[in-house]
Amino acid sequence: MRAYQAQGRLRHDGLSSWQVVLPVRVMSDSLPHFRYHPDPVATGSIRASADRCVCCERHRGWIYTATFYTEHDIDGPFCPWCIADGSAAERFEGDFTDCYGLDDVSMDVVHEVTRRTPGFHGWQQPHWLTHCGDAAALVGEVGHAELARHPEALAQLGDFAPHLGGDAAAVLFRCTVCGSHLAYADAS
Numbered sequence: 001m002r003a004y005q006a007q008g009r010l011r012h013d014g015l016s017s018w019q020v021v022l023p024v025r026v027m028s029d030s031l032p033h034f035r036y037h038p039d040p041v042a043t044g045s046i047r048a049s050a051d052r053c054v055c056c057e058r059h060r061g062w063i064y065t066a067t068f069y070t071e072h073d074i075d076g077p078f079c080p081w082c083i084a085d086g087s088a089a090e091r092f093e094g095d096f097t098d099c100y101g102l103d104d105v106s107m108d109v110v111h112e113v114t115r116r117t118p119g120f121h122g123w124q125q126p127h128w129l130t131h132c133g134d135a136a137a138l139v140g141e142v143g144h145a146e147l148a149r150h151p152e153a154l155a156q157l158g159d160f161a162p163h164l165g166g167d168a169a170a171v172l173f174r175c176t177v178c179g180s181h182l183a184y185a186d187a188s
Helices: 080-084 087-092 107-115 151-156 158-163
Strands: 009-012 018-021 046-048 062-064 137-142 168-174 181-187
Touching (some): 080 087, 087 107, 137 181, 151 158, 151 168, 151 181, 158 168
Antiparallel strands (some): 046 062, 168 181
16 A cells, blocks of 8 residues: 555545544634625524635635526635625626615615625515615614514514514614614515
8 A cells, every 4th residue: 555645634434444634724803894684604504614605715704695697607605705796796797685675875884785785584585775865884683672672673564564474574773874774674
C-alpha cells in the first residue's frame, strides 16, 4: 500500500477504507448590515454553515436559507456578503423577494429590498410593507402575544387577528422613518 501525504487527517469509515478529510477554512467576518432586514439570523433567513457560497465560491461561515427568484439553476446557497453587495442578484439575474407592495417607494429602494436584502420564509409568497415613503424593516414572524404589544399593527389584521397561532402568523415590520409597526397575516 502506498501512503500519500495530504494536508488533512485520515479517517477510517469503519469498514475497509480510509478517507482524507481536508480542513475547510471558514471565515468568521461580521455579518453585513441589512437596513430592511436587520436581524436575518433571528428570522432564520441566514444561518451558520460551512457551506461554500455559489456566487463568490468562498466559505464564509454563513448562508442564506430563504427564497431566490430566478430562471437559472443554482447549485448551492449564497453568502450574506454576495446578497449585500448585489453580486448574487446580478450574477444569477434574480430577486430575493417580490416587488409586490413596494409601489410607494423609489426604484433605488425597490432594488435594495429585492436584490440586496435577504428575503424571508413564509407560508404564502412573502412581500415587503412600506410606510412613510420607505420600505419597512422586517422584524419577523410573530404570534398574537407579541403582536398585541404593537396595537397599530394588530389593528391592521382586523378580524384575522384572533386566528393567529398554529397555521397562521403575522409578519411584523417597523417603519424606518417613524418607528410605527405594520403587519400582514400569513397562513398555510
